[in-house]
Amino acid sequence: MNDTPRRGPIARFFVGLWDAMNFTRRLVLNLLFFAVLLLFLAILGAGPRTKPLQDRTTLVIEPEGALVEQYSSDPLTRALGKALGERGGEVQLRDLVRALDAARRDKRVERVVLRLDKLQAGGMASLREVADAIARVRASGKQVVAFSEMMDQKQYLLAAQANEVFLDPMGGMLLEGLGRYRTFYREGLQDKLGVDVHLFKVGEYKSAAEPYVLDAASPEAKEADLYWMNDVWQRYLADVAKARKLDAAKLAQSIDDMPAGIAAANGDLAKFALQGRMVDGLKTREQVDDLLVQRGVADEDSDGGFRQASLDEYLAVLDSGLQAVDPRPQVAVVVAEGEISGGEQPPGNIGGESTSQLLREARDDENVKAVVLRVDSPGGEVFASEQIRREIVELKKAGKPVAVSMGDLAASGGYWISMDADRIYADASTITGSIGIFGLIPTIPRALEKIGVRSDGVGTTRFAGAFDITRPLQPEVGQVIQSVIDKGYRDFTGRVATARRKPVEQVDEVARGRVWTGAQAKERGLVDELGGLQQAVAFAATKAKLGKQGDYQIRYIEKAATPFERFFTGLVASRMGAATLQHSDIARSLLAKASPQAAADLRFLEGAIAPTRGVPVKALAYCFCGF
Template identity: 85%
Template sequence: MNDTPRRGPIARFFIGLWDAMNFTRRLILNLVFFALLFIVLAILGAGPRTRPLLDRTTLVIAPEGALVEQYSNDPLTRALGKAMGERGGEVQLRDLVRALDAARDDKRIERVVLDLDELDASGFASLREVAQAVARVKASGKQVVAFAEMMDQKQYLLAAQANEVYLDPMGGMLLEGLGRYRTYYRQGLQDKLGVDVHLFKVGEYKSAAEPYVLDAASPEAKEADLFWMNDVWQRYLGDVAKARKLDATQLAQSIDQMPAGIASAQGDLARFALQTKLVDGLKTREEVDDLLVQRGVADDDADGGFRQASLDEYLLQLDSGLEAVDGRPQVAVIVAEGEIRSGEQPPGTVGGESTAALLREARDDENVKAVVLRVDSPGGEVFASEQIRREVVALKKAGKPVSVSMGDLAASGGYWISMDADRIYADASTITGSIGIFGLIPTIPRALDKIGVHSDGVGTTRFAGAFDITRPLQPEVGEVIQSVINKGYRDFTGRVASARNKPVEQVDAIARGRVWSGEQAKERGLVDELGGLQQAIEFAATKAKLGKPDSYHVRYIEKAATPFERFFTGFVGSRAGGAWLRDSDMARSLLAKASPQAAADLRFLEGAITPTRGVPVKALAYCFCGL
């Protein structure tokens, strides 16, 4: 019989330590497992944070953040932001319009309230689409009430459509007109830093790069800007005057005489807005809530004390009724929003490859019978724009009609990707045109000399290293670059002439980098019809012979969310998930490290000088013409 040898005290210590570590490891793994199991069960049991929509509900539309065509961040980031109570962000134009149009015919919605303090609008074309949707609600007989504590003139364009507009007594609202002022860097770059910026362009109105070579706007730039801005501003005054039953001329005079008017109101901006009949009354938020309680249904559990549904809640209601599979033929909508850059780009930026891939997906999908390209872009790189234009042409060759709906801005490269569509629609206040090309090259030998740094070396030809920014730019090299830019302009105007069935000379007369409003562009044949996205969809469907609107389905083709993003978005949208994220400091700290972060946009100048293989300068079709 063999006896088991006794372990010494040192061995027993390490064995005990090992057992303790094993126990701790198993305990942690079990805790993590049960925590994950609890989360999954919470997701399955909680469901979406929606309540049945009751009769006599007030729809409260209080958009927070920028009004955009397409979200620029992923669903997970948006869901996390909402769950943690972050303010700001983005609201999609399409969501605002469809909520308003649905509310117009929804018998459960008694009235609509517009709370506009947090809306950050960009251009007037998209605002006019929302304003028209508000006007349709009012025309249906449903009351629309607008309120703000502080309001700018863009927010006011929406508020003006309401039956009643209220402003906080301590608030303010001014109509001031349109202006566009830019910062000019020539003296700072060249005289102070010694950076010589060389601009090559075609078109005296192509002013995008002027700030790098001038100290003030050129006469041509001021002439062109004032021409289209006056057109947009007069239309704005007309829209407000019509909605408020005012005289547009008197409204313009009240703005011109603003100092005297505000003085007569003793510096009270809210009272001045009331005196000029831009608002119907001065009320605090609590007083507006009391008014809505009296007119609606009291609900002590709701914000403000009246029965209501928020924009997000109402959109969930609308989406919950959608069928999982729709067998009807499709009109695909593809959004091209932001600067046009090469390669794969995230939403909010147009990628030569990524946006072209979406168009190609529509071409290859047998269920898609027609396509609408929604463009809101100042342009960007010429080659990337051409990649997208080629896909538009390929769609037409495949027998699928293509219409373009221009948003706030479809200029320069934004027009390049639009011009070959079967029909181009623009709002009268869209900014478009800017048909021109430029290139920008800085050289820094003088800047280096200021700190005692110099560049020297040898090359096998006199042009070897000629495009190195640490060397002075030779005149012969400048001639090469200008030839490239001239060729780009010929390509641009030639393609416009072919697409729009116009002589090149006629296109050149309205090109040369000049910017137009949508109305002005239509007068010059650059746009076919004035209208919004819905009109572009109806045209594409009609041309594809799809029948009445209820016989086809409109589908946005966008980059799909990953399975994890869909899973986690559903979790944080649930009651349990939202509460866990709001109340758990641990969750906040972990998610702050793990959640995806959007890459910072490249500065325009940095992108312009990024070298491209095989070409001496990156040809740009870009317009700094937004408001």
């Protein structure tokens, strides 16, 4: 057998170079082919994507996913997910409200149907904004019908605003009250694992880090939580009772008597809801569809057999008329939703730099005459919060009025970024306050000893390496950290006092880490007015002397999509593009990799205890006060 002659090093080099050139050529050609294919699909799918809205249309609002202020994923990811038929996702509060308000005035919309089973409702403030929009539709004389198979009490707050509420005979709906229970793991961390967590804070009500150092909630935390939760719950009962023409006290009593009431209904939750006048009838979805066919216009090609438009279709109709350049002055809305961290953060989180950049964009834009900061945040890092607050001050110096509209939550750092606005609006059930500071440092020498590992070495001073978590925390080091936290609290209360024109002592009385509802905060001077985003926009426009509603436009300032994202989003929204992607394994792979959820993989506290240059501990203004 003949041996194949081995090539020399020079020959091997040129052969390898030739192979690399061939690979590069094929790669470039394949990429060009893929781009041409996408362009071809876009052309095929071009044309009118928005079907015209006919007269006597029923608007079917069936939102699926979490109710949010701002999408946490980019347009490309959302478009791909929708094209591939993925379920869940997010629903923007602003979209729900504007669709309802438009339907109220739209002569082509005959009635509104609510199917809320798949809506993952947020906090009470957001729900009350949607509930008010539904009530406005009903007050306009248009019929609102709600149907559910299984409904929780948050979804029910919206359904209760309808003229008629129908529940599946095998379904259920219970009002149970508000609860807030947290997991405490001091014993697991300290006794079992040997991790000592050192907490430094100001304010006896600042309970955010209690789970790391206690086995149960402190009396102060329980006192404060029950105070604001009772206020929110009583308002919920009043809202439901008003919509359903019930007595709020009797409604509360029926919850206490629930076991006896359900037993009397032979365990039938649907019948129990009907007997309590929480719903108007028990019908299947098919029976409700038949009713809508009788009341509306029959359409055999539509789901349910009646002429209808979905929420997405109706929003597309509304957006189809917004292509022309609008010369009117602008009230800019900047959304600050999520935890506050340093640097650049994706949508759904607040970045000290990224959110500040959006506010600077509003300041530099000559068309923007006023700004509304929509806040839905439990807070976070103090320095990042201060960066954003400074931008609010600069906006006011530039002569642009600033209003804050608090959503579900604007506590701790969320209040820090709000306090310097010309006026603060909050819903009565907004959660706010929590003016306090804390720092958290774990040390793990005992944990290391459990596995036979120890830390040792030398330093040039007694404090060299003092903040190394593998070493015990010295009392003198704890004193340094507490001094930093004390200074942070003085900064916080001092800035609130200046912004709200109150003595520091008066601010301290309502601070100390305590949480308030919007109504309670207004009573204590932390909030100016009770109202939602619309009221905040109206104030900002009036202060900027923009005239009456209609003389100005509202513009959301958000991170702009890239040209590729805009192109690809348009492609997958087309009929041909969506049909192609639904059968593409490659597209599904791209979707899985495109999702910008890297930041969501990190827990907030893991980032909070990360070392920070120049400071011994990262000061936090954070509140675990959602429910």
